[in-house]
Amino acid sequence: MMLQGSHRRWFALSLCLLLFAAGCSSLLFVPDRTLIRTPENLGLGYHNVVINTDDHVRLHGWLLEGQHPVKGTIVFLHGNAQNISYHISAVSWLPEKHYNVFLYDYRGYGLSEGKPTVKNSIDDFKIAVKTVLQILPEEQRKLIIFGQSLGGALAIAQTARFKNEFPIYALVVDSAFSGFRRIAREKLKIPALTRPFSTLLAKLITDKPDILKQIALVHPVPTLFIHGTGDTIISYKHSELLYHSARQPKQLWLTPGAKHIGSLAKNNMRQRLLDYMDNALTIAPPAKTQHGGKPAIRLSGSRFTGPP
Numbered sequence: 536m537m538l539q540g541s542h543r544r545w546f547a548l549s550l551c552l553l554l555f556a557a558g559c560s561s562l563l564f565v566p567d568r569t570l571i572r573t574p575e576n577l578g579l580g581y582h583n584v585v586i587n588t589d590d591h592v593r594l595h596g597w598l599l600e601g602q603h604p605v606k607g608t609i610v611f612l613h614g615n616a617q618n619i620s621y622h623i624s625a626v627s628w629l630p631e632k633h634y635n636v637f638l639y640d641y642r643g644y645g646l647s648e649g650k651p652t653v654k655n656s657i658d659d660f661k662i663a664v665k666t667v668l669q670i671l672p673e674e675q676r677k678l679i680i681f682g683q684s685l686g687g688a689l690a691i692a693q694t695a696r697f698k699n700e701f702p703i704y705a706l707v708v709d710s711a712f713s714g715f716r717r718i719a720r721e722k723l724k725i726p727a728l729t730r731p732f733s734t735l736l737a738k739l740i741t742d743k744p745d746i747l748k749q750i751a752l753v754h755p756v757p758t759l760f761i762h763g764t765g766d767t768i769i770s771y772k773h774s775e776l777l778y779h780s781a782r783q784p785k786q787l788w789l790t791p792g793a794k795h796i797g798s799l800a801k802n803n804m805r806q807r808l809l810d811y812m813d814n815a816l817t818i819a820p821p822a823k824t825q826h827g828g829k830p831a832i833r834l835s836g837s838r839f840t841g842p843p
Contacts, residue, residue, distance in 0.1 A: 563615055563653065563685065563715065563719075564615055564641070564643065564651040564652075564685075565615055565616040565617070566616075566617075566618065566640075566641070566643040566644040566645075566651065567616070567617045567618050567621070567644065567645070568618070568644075568645065568646075569618075569620075570618065570619075570620040570645055570646065571620045571621060572620050572623065573597075573620070574597055574599055574623065574627075577623070577627050579599050579600070579627060579630055580599070580600040580630070581597050581598060581599050581600060582597070582598045582600075582670065583595070583596075583597060584596040584597065584598050584637070584639065584666060584667060584670070586639065586659070586662055586663045586666045587662070588655075588658075588659055588662055589662065592642060592647075592648050592649040593647070593648045594639055594640060594641075594642065594647040594648070594649075594659060594663065595639065595640055595645060595646035595647050596619065596637060596638055596639025596640065596663065596667075597619060597623070597636075597637070597638055597639070598635060598636075598637050598667060598670060599623075599626070599627070599629070599630045599635060599636040599637075599638070600630060600635060601629070601630045601632075601633050601634045601635040601636070601675075602630060602631055602632075602633050603633070604633060605633055605634065605635055605674075605675045606633045606634055606677070606812075606813065606816060607634060607635070607675065607677035607678065607679060607704065607812070607816050608634065608635040608636070608637060608667070608671060608675055608676065608677065608678055608679070609626065609629060609634050609635065609636045609637070609678075609679045609680075609681050609812075610637050610638075610663075610664060610667070610678055610679070610680050610681065611625070611626050611636055611637065611638040611681050611682070611683075611686070612638075612660075612680070612681070612682035612683070612685075612686030612687070612689050612690045612693075613625075613638065613640075613683060613684075613685075613686045614683050614684035614685050614686055614796065615684060615685035617644075618640050618644040618645030619638045619639065619640050619644070619645055620645065622638065622683070623638065625683060625796065625799070626638060626681070628805065632809055634679075634812070635671070635675060637663075637664075637667045639663050641655075641656045641659070642655055642656070642659070653689075653715060653743070653744075656689055657689055657692050657693055657696070657744070660689070660693040660697065661697060661700070664678070664697070664701055668701070676702055677702055677704050677816050677820075678701055678702055678703050678704060678820075679703070679704055679705045679706075679707065679812055679815065679816075680693065680694050680703055680705070680706045680707070681706075681707040681709070682706075682707070682708055682709070682711065683709045683710055683711070683796045684709070684710050684711060684712075684768075684769065684795065684796060685711075685712075686711075687708040687709055687710065687711025687712075688711050688712055688713075688715070688746050690706060690708060690711075691706070691708060691711070691746055691749050691750050691753060691777070692744045692746065692749045694706045694753050694756055695744075695749040695750070695752035695753050698753065698756050698820075698821050698822065699821060699822055700822060701822050702820045702822045703756050703820050703821075703822060704756075704757070704815045704816050704818065704820045705756065705757045705758070705759065705811070705812060705815035705816075706753055706756050706757070706758045706759070707758075707759045707761065707808070707811075707812075708758065708759065708760050708761070708774070708777065709760075709761040709762070709796055709798065709799065710761070710762050710763065710766055710768075710769055710774070710795050710796045710798075711746075711760075711762075711769070711773065711774065711777065712746070712769050712773045713746055713747055713773040713774075713776040713777050713780075714745065714746050714747060715743075715746070717773075718769065718773070721770075746777070747776065747777070747780045748780075750777050750780050750781045751780055751781060751782055753781065753782075754781070754782035754783070755782075755784070755821055756820065756821060757784040757785070757815050757818070758781050758784070758785045758786075759785070759786045759787075759788065759808075759811055760774045760777055760778050760781075760785070760786070760787045760788065761774070761788045761790070761798045761799070761804075761808075762774035762787075762788075762789055762790070762793075762798070763789075763790045763791075763792065763793025763794055763795065763796075763797050763798050764789055764790065764791050764792060764793065765791075765792040765793055765794050765797075766793070766794055766795045766797075767794070767795070768795040769795060771789055774787060774789070775787065786811070788804075788807070790804065
């Protein structure tokens, strides 16, 4: 028997809810287990870093060695798809410019165990950073947090939460969205099947933490927003929202015509970013603890290794 009128609409809604509820995490997290390259393939010196979380999940990352003298260390948070072996190209140019780069995979990505959620992706930042601070000599512990796309939203929440625990000198947010539910609603408006129910379905996505509220809490860490006006994946309007919600000191760089996370493909933008970071390192961070001594929590089992 054919469904008529409102029955068809309710059937479509029910189907959308079932399908979406089953895979709503995949809207935010699209992990890939296969590593397509290592830093060695790019001629970079590095260490493998193994991080053991408090709930006994093992995460994997790389610490790229900056050329001496090293100015500081960039903690890089990648986007929602693939893994660090794909995203390393976004930061592989920085070691030559005298910056270490620490990049690691969220749970379920690359060699990292477990299943990713917004909560554990934010929580794991603490143990990951504490692990790498144990590795670094004291003079290289000046941290700059750099997040792209999903990683930008996570970096905002992480910096707001841990700014008083770690020596964070600046936050760089590239092509990020301004809210988990907000970006879900935008994406759900694209397929014809989910468009009529986009607002309702988006409510199945967590809206915690509220990124617009979190960005206001990042103060007084200097914050830079970067976004291409040609971004069709996440509109630059999101960065404008973030910028207006942030407190000083803050900057917004809109790159005419640049695509998603494409602003730093140009050498002039890279130099501009280097100048920004170099200047940020001259200003004392808000952190109360510079981690010159023992870490605040136990790190049993956390370790790093050399290239395999």
